Amino acid sequence: MAYQSLNQENHMNGIQNFIKNDGHDLPDWMTHERESAFKEYKKVYPKLSRTATWRNTKLDSMLDAFLEKDFKNLNSSHKDFDINTAFEDSIRIYFHAGMFFCDEKIPEYIKILNHQYSEKNRSIFSIDNKSKRQAIPLLLNNIVSRDALLIDTAMNQHVQRLLHIIHVPNQNINVAPRININLAENSSIKIVEEQLQLNDSIINHCIDINCAKDSSLDYYKINHPQNNSHLINNLNLNQDSNTDVKIFNLDLGADSACSLNHLKLNGEDSHVSCSTLFMPSAKRSSHHNVMIDHLSDKSFSSVNFRGVINDHATGSFFGKVRVAKERRKTSAFMQNKNLLLSDHSKISTVPILEIYNDDTECSHSATSGSLDKEKLFYLKTRGINEYDAKDFLIKSFIDELTSQIKSIRIKEYIDELILSNHET
Amino acid sequence: MAKILSIKDLHVDVASTPIINGLNLEIESGETHAIMGPNGSGKSTLAKTIAGHPDYKIKSGEITYMDHDLNDLPIEERSNLGVFLGFQYPIEIPGLSNTAFLKAAINAKRKYNGLEELSASDFLIDLKEKSKMVEIEQKFLSRGVNEGFSGGEKKRNEILQMLMLEPTLSILDETDSGLDIDSMKVVASGVNAFRNENTSSLIITHYERLLNYITPDYVHVFHNGVIIKTGDIQLAKDLEKRGYEWLTNP
Ligand SMILES: Nc1ncnc2c1ncn2[C@@H]1O[C@H](COP(=O)(O)OP(=O)(O)OP(=O)(O)O)[C@@H](O)[C@H]1O
Numbered sequence: 001m002a003y004q005s006l007n008q009e010n011h012m013n014g015i016q017n018f019i020k021n022d023g024h025d026l027p028d029w030m031t032h033e034r035e036s037a038f039k040e041y042k043k044v045y046p047k048l049s050r051t052a053t054w055r056n057t058k059l060d061s062m063l064d065a066f067l068e069k070d071f072k073n074l075n076s077s078h079k080d081f082d083i084n085t086a087f088e089d090s091i092r093i094y095f096h097a098g099m100f101f102c103d104e105k106i107p108e109y110i111k112i113l114n115h116q117y118s119e120k121n122r123s124i125f126s127i128d129n130k131s132k133r134q135a136i137p138l139l140l141n142n143i144v145s146r147d148a149l150l151i152d153t154a155m156n157q158h159v160q161r162l163l164h165i166i167h168v169p170n171q172n173i174n175v176a177p178r179i180n181i182n183l184a185e186n187s188s189i190k191i192v193e194e195q196l197q198l199n200d201s202i203i204n205h206c207i208d209i210n211c212a213k214d215s216s217l218d219y220y221k222i223n224h225p226q227n228n229s230h231l232i233n234n235l236n237l238n239q240d241s242n243t244d245v246k247i248f249n250l251d252l253g254a255d256s257a258c259s260l261n262h263l264k265l266n267g268e269d270s271h272v273s274c275s276t277l278f279m280p281s282a283k284r285s286s287h288h289n290v291m292i293d294h295l296s297d298k299s300f301s302s303v304n305f306r307g308v309i310n311d312h313a314t315g316s317f318f319g320k321v322r323v324a325k326e327r328r329k330t331s332a333f334m335q336n337k338n339l340l341l342s343d344h345s346k347i348s349t350v351p352i353l354e355i356y357n358d359d360t361e362c363s364h365s366a367t368s369g370s371l372d373k374e375k376l377f378y379l380k381t382r383g384i385n386e387y388d389a390k391d392f393l394i395k396s397f398i399d400e401l402t403s404q405i406k407s408i409r410i411k412e413y414i415d416e417l418i419l420s421n422h423e424t
Numbered sequence: 425m426a427k428i429l430s431i432k433d434l435h436v437d438v439a440s441t442p443i444i445n446g447l448n449l450e451i452e453s454g455e456t457h458a459i460m461g462p463n464g465s466g467k468s469t470l471a472k473t474i475a476g477h478p479d480y481k482i483k484s485g486e487i488t489y490m491d492h493d494l495n496d497l498p499i500e501e502r503s504n505l506g507v508f509l510g511f512q513y514p515i516e517i518p519g520l521s522n523t524a525f526l527k528a529a530i531n532a533k534r535k536y537n538g539l540e541e542l543s544a545s546d547f548l549i550d551l552k553e554k555s556k557m558v559e560i561e562q563k564f565l566s567r568g569v570n571e572g573f574s575g576g577e578k579k580r581n582e583i584l585q586m587l588m589l590e591p592t593l594s595i596l597d598e599t600d601s602g603l604d605i606d607s608m609k610v611v612a613s614g615v616n617a618f619r620n621e622n623t624s625s626l627i628i629t630h631y632e633r634l635l636n637y638i639t640p641d642y643v644h645v646f647h648n649g650v651i652i653k654t655g656d657i658q659l660a661k662d663l664e665k666r667g668y669e670w671l672t673n674p
């Protein structure tokens with residue numbers, strides 16, 4: 001069935017049918033969750049779908065395709081795929097066709113909840129305290145998702161092995177992976193999540209991260225370039241006091257790739273840095289929305305997004321930092337820089353600081369433009385040809401961001417991906 | 425002596441405004457020429473035109489560099505053939521290390537001239553020796569090109585690039601401006617180290633000071649895009665005392 005343009009009634013009927021047909025092997029509580037999410041979805045959709053977040057991120061085209069896709073096709077095992085994975089000694093969790101797998105004995109802090117999981121994990125579906133701008137994809141995720149991945153570190157546990165979550169390449173699927181990470185007091189973990197190439201698919205990905213005091217997290221999300229596919233990444237983060245979270249995203253674009261991030265600093269001395277490199281080419285797009293709430297004194301945020309937009313691709317950045325009136329000694333830094341590599345590439349950028357007191361150290365900036373002519377001239381006067389000079393400038397622009405990555409092997413891996421993407 | 429650079433009746437427009445208006449200049453191998461002149465007289469325009477900046481349009485006239493019509497050559501080829509421009513305002517390129525940049529530059533030139541790439545160790549030996557000459561510390565070399573360098577450090581970095589690239593014709597646009605006396609001596613000794621019977625330089629400066637360390641064979645006074653007087657070091661000394669007024673408004 002080809003979808004012309006989004007017809008609300010058809011859209012809602014389609015979801016209704018999906019719930020009815022897909023629900024037979026699910027526990028009752030989950031079917032109820034789906035139904036109540038759908039009820040809420042019908043309520044908020046008409047209003048929220050008209051907001052700027054929605055329009056700027058091309059979510060519409062995702063919904064257009066939403067019902068065309070096959071939701072199921074769940075009869076595959078992880079042995080079917082042959083993936084050339086990086087990070088040899090990592091613990092690997094695969095996500096394929098709606099299900100998570102692990103190819104070794106799962107450590108006790110990781111739980112794979114298959115769709116039959118018990119009601120005691122129902123809170124995974126909670127959308128309380130989440131931003132309205134995420135409501136549509138979050139509710140849709142509640143309607144569609146089956147398996148969930150739970151990562152609960154123990155108190156004082158410092159996980160040494162890298163956790164590598166791999167979303168296996170796929171064809172014509174519509175899935176909603178859901179991941180919950182809860183770091184207990186004084187624990188730490190490093191996670192790389194990687195979305196490999198999809199064809200004709202929709203992934204509506206939700207991750208919730210809660211960091212109890214004194215914990216720290218390094219989280220990397222790598223999205224390979226997607227073919228005729230839509231990718232949504234919803235990230236919600238809550239940080240208690242004295243926590244340190246570093247987020248790095250590499251997004252190589254999809255038909256519509258969109259990331260919605262909501263980061264909340266709830267405790268004193270909480271530090272978050274959120275960096276993203278987005279590099280859509282061809283006719284792909286890559287849209288980014290980040291909201292930071294400084295809900296505590298002495299909280300620190302650093303947002304650093306860079307776009308390299310090629311061919312007919314489009315990108316966007318919307319960032320907002322809010323510091324409430326009574327919050328003291330906070331510091332907020334936000335930067336978005338974009339490089340347009342072709343006359344047809346497009347970018348829009350909106351950085352906003354909403355700061356209601358003068359005890360906040362903050363800065364924000366946004367720049368967009370093509371390669372600097374004077375820099376090119378300088379390199380050429382040193383004998384470097386046009387192609388190499390451009391290459392140097394693009395790489396130096398990228399390297400200013402990726403040089404923040406502390407882990408050498410992760411940086412090398414990301415550099416390699418960027419290079420091979422750049423060369424094709 | 426061989427002719428290195430020959431400029432004949434050169435007219436150059438910038439943003440549709442004529443800046444160079446019928447300039448003639450000949451430089452032979454082994455010679456050092458100095459150009460002095462008031463602000464805005466077109467000195468940097470001449471330097472950038474020789475280097476090939478796309479905004480500087482040659483309307484008429486010729487620039488010949490060792491039998492090559494420069495107007496026909498892309499920027500990088502001019503460099504590969506031995507033309508070097510030391511910038512008045514060196515450009516910062518964060519994210520590209522000085523070392524990687526210099527290595528690429530040297531190997532581009534070698535490739536152009538049919539030579540093999542310099543081995544990493546030979547390159548580093550050469551770099552170490554030359555950066556010592558211009559008193560640039562090793563740690564600066566791993567930083568981005570000119571990134572966060574002080575004014576004087578940027579100028580010394582230009583001289584380092586010149587020494588590494590071993591050009592035939594070196595054009596230094598106000599490399600002495602903004603330098604303290606010690607840095608100026610460093611720059612001057614770098615330039616003197618580069619001087620021999622096969623190389624030539626064109627030194628643009630506002631101060632006679634530098635010329636006490638690098639004695640030029642000729643001093644030219646630039647005004648409204650042409651040379652209005654040529655002399656020797658004595659001319660520079662006169663300008664230092666009397667300014668330009670007596671020449672530009674006699
Ligand atoms: N890219 C440009 N666009 C417009 N005008 C320019 C440009 N470059 C130079 N000009 C103009 O050309 C004239 C000559 O400039 P140039 O930089 O060559 O002077 P100069 O002799 O080097 O001066 P200074 O001693 O101040 O360095 C000036 O009037 C300048 O404003």
Ligand SMILES: [Mg+2]
Nearest residue numbers: 467468469512
């Ligand atoms: Mg000048």
